[in-house]
Amino acid sequence: MNLMGLFRSPQNELEKGGKEAEDQGIRNSCPRCGVQLPLTDLQENLNVCSACGYHFRVGPRERVFFICDEGSFQELDSDLMSRDLLGFPSYDQKLRNAKLASREKEGVLCGAAQVEGVACAVFCMDHNFMMGSMGTVVGEKITRLFEYATQHSLPVVGFTVSGGARMQEGILSLMQMAKTSAALKKHSDAGNFYLTVLTDPTLGGITASFAMDGDVIMAEPGATIGFAGPRVIEQTIRKKLPQGFQTAEFLLEHGFVDLIVPRGGQRQAIAQLLRLHGPAVLNPAEKEKEGAAV
Amino acid sequence: MSAYDKVLLARAKDRPTGLSYIENIFTGFMELHGDRRFADDPAIVGGLAQLGGMPVTVIAMEKGGDMKDKVRRNFGAPNPEGYRKALRLMKQAEKFHRPVVCFVDTSGAYCGLGAEERGQGQAIAENLVEMAGLATPIVSILIGEGGSGGALALAVADQVWILENAVYSVISPEGCASILWKDPKRVKDAADCLRLTARDMEELGVVERVIPEGEGRDFAPAYAQIKEGLLALLPQLLAMPPEELLEKRYQRFRAF
Ligand SMILES: [Zn+2]
Numbered sequence: 001m002n003l004m005g006l007f008r009s010p011q012n013e014l015e016k017g018g019k020e021a022e023d024q025g026i027r028n029s030c031p032r033c034g035v036q037l038p039l040t041d042l043q044e045n046l047n048v049c050s051a052c053g054y055h056f057r058v059g060p061r062e063r064v065f066f067i068c069d070e071g072s073f074q075e076l077d078s079d080l081m082s083r084d085l086l087g088f089p090s091y092d093q094k095l096r097n098a099k100l101a102s103r104e105k106e107g108v109l110c111g112a113a114q115v116e117g118v119a120c121a122v123f124c125m126d127h128n129f130m131m132g133s134m135g136t137v138v139g140e141k142i143t144r145l146f147e148y149a150t151q152h153s154l155p156v157v158g159f160t161v162s163g164g165a166r167m168q169e170g171i172l173s174l175m176q177m178a179k180t181s182a183a184l185k186k187h188s189d190a191g192n193f194y195l196t197v198l199t200d201p202t203l204g205g206i207t208a209s210f211a212m213d214g215d216v217i218m219a220e221p222g223a224t225i226g227f228a229g230p231r232v233i234e235q236t237i238r239k240k241l242p243q244g245f246q247t248a249e250f251l252l253e254h255g256f257v258d259l260i261v262p263r264g265g266q267r268q269a270i271a272q273l274l275r276l277h278g279p280a281v282l283n284p285a286e287k288e289k290e291g292a293a294v
Numbered sequence: 295m296s297a298y299d300k301v302l303l304a305r306a307k308d309r310p311t312g313l314s315y316i317e318n319i320f321t322g323f324m325e326l327h328g329d330r331r332f333a334d335d336p337a338i339v340g341g342l343a344q345l346g347g348m349p350v351t352v353i354a355m356e357k358g359g360d361m362k363d364k365v366r367r368n369f370g371a372p373n374p375e376g377y378r379k380a381l382r383l384m385k386q387a388e389k390f391h392r393p394v395v396c397f398v399d400t401s402g403a404y405c406g407l408g409a410e411e412r413g414q415g416q417a418i419a420e421n422l423v424e425m426a427g428l429a430t431p432i433v434s435i436l437i438g439e440g441g442s443g444g445a446l447a448l449a450v451a452d453q454v455w456i457l458e459n460a461v462y463s464v465i466s467p468e469g470c471a472s473i474l475w476k477d478p479k480r481v482k483d484a485a486d487c488l489r490l491t492a493r494d495m496e497e498l499g500v501v502e503r504v505i506p507e508g509e510g511r512d513f514a515p516a517y518a519q520i521k522e523g524l525l526a527l528l529p530q531l532l533a534m535p536p537e538e539l540l541e542k543r544y545q546r547f548r549a550f
Pocket of ligand 1: 031
């Protein structure tokens with residue numbers, strides 16, 4: 001399944017789907033229920049299957065488009081790019097491929113934005129860039145975002161999607177977990193709000209660092225969330241995993257997620273959470289409205 | 295010696311484990327048990343001890359002695375309650391302003407059903423954040439295997455030291471070879487590429503000190519060096535105002 005083409009103009013006939021596809025209307029089949037979904041319907045429905053509610057993975061710019069007020073997003077640190085710091089075989093090539101696949105320079109998009117008028121700092125990880133793996137640049141961008149948010153007393157809203165650490169950067173990748181944790185600790189100690197939205201998949205070093213550190217942790221329905229990947233666990237325990245293990249719903253049941261919000265409701269829920277983390281003072285205008293409703 | 299030889303040495307059965315370090319470096323160790331949430335994880339041992347007459351909180355991953363003990367300790371692969379016990383003891387140390395010394399030796403945090411159900415990722419994440427802000431000195435020493443996030447969860451410290459033949463890596467060479475090259479036989483290449491030896495750690499600025507092991511299996515000189523080093527360093531760290539200590543710790547990890 002290739003969703004890359006959804007939010008940019010097609011580059012060639014193949015991406016356009018060719019003449020035949022044009023005639024019939026391009027369709028994608030839902031990996032969960034198998035229903036054929038016309039691309040235009042899927043796009044309109046925020047890339048959620050209208051039949052079964054399956055959430056297709058979406059890129060960071062689509063996330064920003066879904067969540068942030070139009071024109072409010074101002075990208076930060078857009079030019080930071082990874083280098084092959086350890087001389088790891090074929091890492092350079094993988095980086096080039098990832099840039100082509102994602103049309104981004106690295107695996108996380110960061111910026112300042114507004115959600116229903118509330119200013120915040122936003123990061124969105126990118127599954128198309130080496131499955132959102134965290135190397136030094138992803139760690140650096142997220143750290144800088146927290147430092148920026150601390151400096152400007154802004155809440156942080158972070159969308160996670162990641163297979164974990166970036167092996168090609170070895171121990172330097174592991175150090176990013178400590179670096180980002182230290183930065184978000186400063187942000188938190190200064191009394192700022194941090195909301196994470198866990199999307200499919202959120203695994204490994206991301207779960208074991210900033211994904212699980214939100215003051216409030218939201219998750220997308222059906223997302224796989226865990227520390228160890230499902231295959232690693234199966235190899236360790238030599239058994240098949242039970243149905244529904246490590247889903248967002250499983251984490252909710254076990255007390256590790258605050259709420260599950262379908263994509264269509266996220267903008268409103270995020271805005272509400274941001275407002276509810278404003279100063280706890282009476283607002284005469286709002287008080288009036290609440291009174292009138294009774 | 296190749297990087298993979300180092301990996302094998304770090305995993306060697308006759309290599310001293312966490313408790314040996316505690317017994318040989320500190321006096322009067324009193325083990326304290328449990329995370330006050332769920333259970334006591336024998337893969338992490340923690341408690342109070344003395345060093346040069348000074349109270350210290352000591353926490354060590356422990357792989358176990360004989361086979362029965364290894365099984366009981368889950369071969370040193372901690373569950374979330376192990377990390378939560380460690381954090382409880384660290385918070386205690388902060389309250390009474392005594393230093394924390396951690397010994398790290400694990401192939402990784404345990405990858406099991408219960409571990410996931412009880413929030414392995416959350417437990418590690420919480421330790422990273424809390425250690426970054428713990429207002430008392432922390433020194434972590436990698437004594438064998440430093441397996442990824444499960445090791446880092448006891449290694450967000452003011453200084454990190456490593457034994458000469460210990461390793462520290464984001465993933466095991468086996469895992470790396472099978473994920474990246476779909477070829478488990480390429481473990482040696484993976485070990486080289488990952489840059490996981492003590493020398494690599496020194497070069498990359500991940501550790502402040504490499505503790506020589508010398509010839510053979512006599513670790514007495516290593517214990518002595520660690521003891522001497524801690525006796526010199528801990529008073530300096532304790533003398534620092536907490537804000538300065540924490541800012542230095544922040545900058546230490548900010549540099550990566
Ligand atoms: Zn469907």
